[in-house]
Amino acid sequence: MANLTLYELEGCPYCAKVKTKLAELDVEYESVMVPRSHSERTEVEELSGQTGVPVLVDEANGIEGMSESDDIVEYLEETYGSAS
Numbered sequence: 001m002a003n004l005t006l007y008e009l010e011g012c013p014y015c016a017k018v019k020t021k022l023a024e025l026d027v028e029y030e031s032v033m034v035p036r037s038h039s040e041r042t043e044v045e046e047l048s049g050q051t052g053v054p055v056l057v058d059e060a061n062g063i064e065g066m067s068e069s070d071d072i073v074e075y076l077e078e079t080y081g082s083a084s
Helices: 013-024 042-048 069-080
Strands: 004-008 030-033 055-058 063-067
Touching: 004 013, 004 042, 013 069, 042 055, 042 063, 055 069, 063 069
Parallel strands: 004 030
Antiparallel strands: 004 055, 055 063
């Protein structure tokens, strides 16, 4: 089972950027599609303190709600990339 969970929205370019990096690194993850309406994204808000996506949870490394696609991509590269 994957330790990573990605909260995303279909058609979101920032989510696609993170998914591309996950595929590049061949990292398994669980995808959770969030509602289009920000007011309905209570789970995402509880995790990250905001309603934007993507949000990454990495239980194995204590990441409980990382937001911002650039930060997530950098984290994935540092944690799961070939240099690690």
